[in-house]
Amino acid sequence: MTAAAPARFDFHRPAAVAEAVRLLAEHPEAVPVAGGTDLMVAVNYRLTRPEAMLDLTGLDELRDWTDEGDTVRIGSGVPYARITAELAAVLPGLAAAARTVGSPQIRSRGTIGGNLATASPAGDAHPPLLATGASVEIASTEGVRHVPIGEFYLGPKRSALRPGELITAVTVPKAAGPQQFLKVGTRNAMVIAVCSFALALDPETRRLGTGIGSAGPVPLTAPDAEAVELPWSDPGRFDDALADEFGRRVAAAARPIDDVRGTADYRRHALAVCAARALRRVWTAAHERNPR
Amino acid sequence: MKVTMRVDGADVAAEIDRPGESLLATLRDRLGRTGSKNACEQGECGSCTVLLDGAPVCSCLVATAQCEGRDVKTVVGAVPRPVRDAFVQCGAVQCGFCTPGLLVSVADLLGRNGDPSDLDIREALAGNLCRCTGYEKIIDAVHTAAAGLAGEPR
Ligand SMILES: Cc1cc2nc3c(=O)[nH]c(=O)nc-3n(C[C@H](O)[C@H](O)[C@H](O)COP(=O)(O)OP(=O)(O)OC[C@H]3O[C@@H](n4cnc5c(N)ncnc54)[C@H](O)[C@@H]3O)c2cc1C
Ligand code: FES
Ligand code: FES
Numbered sequence: 001m002t003a004a005a006p007a008r009f010d011f012h013r014p015a016a017v018a019e020a021v022r023l024l025a026e027h028p029e030a031v032p033v034a035g036g037t038d039l040m041v042a043v044n045y046r047l048t049r050p051e052a053m054l055d056l057t058g059l060d061e062l063r064d065w066t067d068e069g070d071t072v073r074i075g076s077g078v079p080y081a082r083i084t085a086e087l088a089a090v091l092p093g094l095a096a097a098a099r100t101v102g103s104p105q106i107r108s109r110g111t112i113g114g115n116l117a118t119a120s121p122a123g124d125a126h127p128p129l130l131a132t133g134a135s136v137e138i139a140s141t142e143g144v145r146h147v148p149i150g151e152f153y154l155g156p157k158r159s160a161l162r163p164g165e166l167i168t169a170v171t172v173p174k175a176a177g178p179q180q181f182l183k184v185g186t187r188n189a190m191v192i193a194v195c196s197f198a199l200a201l202d203p204e205t206r207r208l209g210t211g212i213g214s215a216g217p218v219p220l221t222a223p224d225a226e227a228v229e230l231p232w233s234d235p236g237r238f239d240d241a242l243a244d245e246f247g248r249r250v251a252a253a254a255r256p257i258d259d260v261r262g263t264a265d266y267r268r269h270a271l272a273v274c275a276a277r278a279l280r281r282v283w284t285a286a287h288e289r290n291p292r
Numbered sequence: 293m294k295v296t297m298r299v300d301g302a303d304v305a306a307e308i309d310r311p312g313e314s315l316l317a318t319l320r321d322r323l324g325r326t327g328s329k330n331a332c333e334q335g336e337c338g339s340c341t342v343l344l345d346g347a348p349v350c351s352c353l354v355a356t357a358q359c360e361g362r363d364v365k366t367v368v369g370a371v372p373r374p375v376r377d378a379f380v381q382c383g384a385v386q387c388g389f390c391t392p393g394l395l396v397s398v399a400d401l402l403g404r405n406g407d408p409s410d411l412d413i414r415e416a417l418a419g420n421l422c423r424c425t426g427y428e429k430i431i432d433a434v435h436t437a438a439a440g441l442a443g444e445p446r
Contacts, residue, residue, distance in 0.1 A: 011293060011311045011357040033355055037335055040353040043312035044333040053311040055358050081347070103419020104397065106335055108347040109354070189418030190336065 010052035017061050017139055017168055023054060025141045025164050030054040032166060034062075034077055035109035037102070038118045062113065062168060070174055073137075076113025076167040083112065091172055093128035093179030093198050100124055100183050103190055113167040116152065119159040119218075120192075126153070126219035127198030127211030128181055129170065136160075137169040144168070153218035176202040178285035180278035183213075184262075184270045194262040197250065197274040201282040206232055210275075215254035215267045222253035225275065235287045240276075247276035297359045299325060300369030308356050315359055316340045316351040319366065327367040327392050331421075338420035341393035343370050348400045350419075367392035371399045374440030384433035386424035394420045398434055407438055 012030055014020035024030060030052040033039050042048045056062060062077030065087065072090055074083070080098040084107065088095035101107050101124050115125040116136060126149075134149045138161060147160045149170075154160060161167065179200045185191030196213035208228070212220040228246045231237035256267035296305045299319070306322045314333070319325045319342075329339035333352045340351045343365040351364075375398050378384070385391050394417065401408055401416040408416065413434045422430065 009293065009309075009311050011355075013357075013360065033358065036353045036355055036358070037350075040312065040314060040355065041334045043355075044314060044352060049310075050312055053355065053357070055355070057358055102335065103338065104400070104416055105338060105341055105348050105350045105419045109344075109349045189415070 012052070012054040013058050014054065015058055017059060017166065020054065020056065020059060021139055021141050021164070021166060024166065027052055027054070028163060032056055032117075034111045034114045035079060035106075037106050037110040038114055056113070056166070068171070071171050072174060073169050073171045074112055075169050076116070077111050079109060079111050080107035090174045091128075091132075091179075092175055093131060093181050093200055094125065094172060096179075096181040097124040097128045097183070097196075097198065100181070100188075112170060116159065116167055116170065117161055119153055119157050119161075121153075121156055121216060121218055122192045122196075122214035123219070124181075124183065124193060124196060124213065127196050127213040128179070128200075129172065130211030130219055130221050131179070131198040131200040131209035132173050132175070133209060134170050134172040136167060137171065138165050139168045140165040146171075150221065156217050175200065176204055178282040180281050182274040182278055184274065192261065195254070195256070195267045195270050195274070197271055197278055199275070199278040199282055201286055203286045206230070208279075210250065210253075212250065212254055212271065214261075215256040215271055217255065220253055220255065222250045222275075224253060225249035230283070235283070238280075238283050240280075243276040243280050244272075246279045247272035247274075250275035293357065295356050295360050297361065298363045299323065300364070300366055306356060311355065311357055313356050314352050315342070315344075315354040315356050315364065318356040319351060319364075325366060325368070329389055329392055331389065335419075336421070337390070337393070338397065339390050339393040341396045341420065342366050343396060343400060348397055365396075367395050371395045372402075372437075372441060375399055375402065375437040378433040378437035378440055379430075382429050382433035382436055384425060384429040390420060390422040390424075394422065394430060398437060401434070402438055402441055406442060408434065 012023045031050040032054045034056045062075040065074040080101045083098040115123045129149045136147045152160050181198045183196040184194045193214040195215045198211035200209040208226045210222040251268040251272040256264040306318045331337040331339045335350045335353045342351045
């Protein structure tokens with residue numbers, strides 16, 4: 001028997017985004033891979049068998065974040081470990097969410113771009129991105145477009161990302177006040193959220209931003225809850241009844257289903273509790289920081 | 293397709309035959325380096341943990357072809373002797389299946405934090421499952437290893 005000829009297949013290793021989108025246009029069958037923490041599970045379990053792959057880990061352009069003044073532009077290839085370690089002061093909500101993802105092994109490899117591209121309703125980056133009004137930067141051979149985060153999620157694991165496009169970055173407004181991220185699961189690590197909630201308070205503009213995870217076909221916001229009347233002129237009047245009303249409005253915005261991780265009823269209940277708790281925390285933090 | 297990388301300090305080349313072959317499969321089945329264990333292939337158990345350019349990762353979730361020119365350290369090359377000795381001394385090894393991955397995670401932790409608290413240890417080892425020990429002896433071993441490394445001239 002003669003030795004088998006080496007198998008031929010394509011594994012593209014672009015060194016620049018321009019080259020990556022050109023390769024993707026020429027080889028539409030090539031599946032992008034970043035940290036591999038979603039894709040490789042599917043490959044190992046034979047749920048997908050890519051004939052060709054396109055490695056994003058060699059693209060230095062995607063692997064850094066930059067301070068843009070009022071916002072931070074995070075390259076899609078920045079892993080959770082770096083978001084937690086480097087961005088907690090300016091993006092506390094996103095950093096808190098990043099810290100809850102998987103385990104150290106998953107956080108050193110998994111990227112924010114991969115979380116967005118997978119677009120799981122349970123993905124932990126989504127609620128803080130919604131609460132802060134982030135924007136997704138997408139590149140193709142046609143050029144670059146920016147999609148507001150609220151228009152990015154189209155359905156379970158479906159997003160505005162089109163064939164031939166790569167997510168290059170996400171631009172997140174810097175925190176203007178206290179932020180919270182709460183996630184419900186069976187333990188403190190390695191859990192896909194049963195439900196999750198992110199809250200951002202801007203004391204300057206007196207605005208609340210919300211993000212709900214794992215309680216609907218897509219990550220959601222709660223506009224009714226954001227409109228709750230807060231006692232800005234007399235902060236001491238903030239009470240549990242107000243926090244509970246906020247929690248009820250968040251729960252009402254959710255569209256949960258029963259599944260293996262929890263029932264719809266439990267998710268609504270847990271969201272109301274998390275949202276009330278988050279509002280109490282941001283309100284207290286805002287008024288500790290700016291004593292009257 | 294040929295991939296060349298550094299594994300435990302040695303330059304190695306592996307011939308792979310599909311783009312999605314995992315680093316774990318290449319290490320074990322092509323390179324005969326069976327230190328890294330395969331228990332789940334979905335990133336849940338940590339028994340396949342290696343350092344990739346110094347960062348702890350599940351080798352089952354890394355495509356080998358992503359490792360061209362990269363530095364991989366398995367339990368063989370990543371773990372200082374006092375860490376290994378502490379696991380044996382403290383009874384932190386029973387069946388041993390989780391041990392190689394745990395040793396790599398502990399080496400990574402102690403490289404960053406020479407005197408971790410119980411909480412630091414629990415967070416750092418959250419991605420390594422052990423079915424036997426109940427974890428208490430593993431935590432003892434990490435403290436013992438930290439003391440051993442601190443006493444050791446480096
Ligand atoms: C054990 C384990 C625990 C986990 N825990 C959590 C958790 O707690 N919370 C959570 O949210 N997620 C969790 N995940 C899921 C996963 O880690 C995240 O979704 C992660 O962000 C995926 O990023 P990645 O870089 O690894 O993506 P990959 O696996 O590399 O890619 C995922 C998908 O996105 C595409 N893609 C990647 N990058 C881009 C890009 N820049 N442009 C276009 N397409 C792209 C790929 O083609 C692929 O289809 C977990 C996974 C595992 C294995
Ligand atoms: S085999 Fe890789 S994490 Fe279990
Ligand atoms: S010693 Fe058996 S799994 Fe840990």
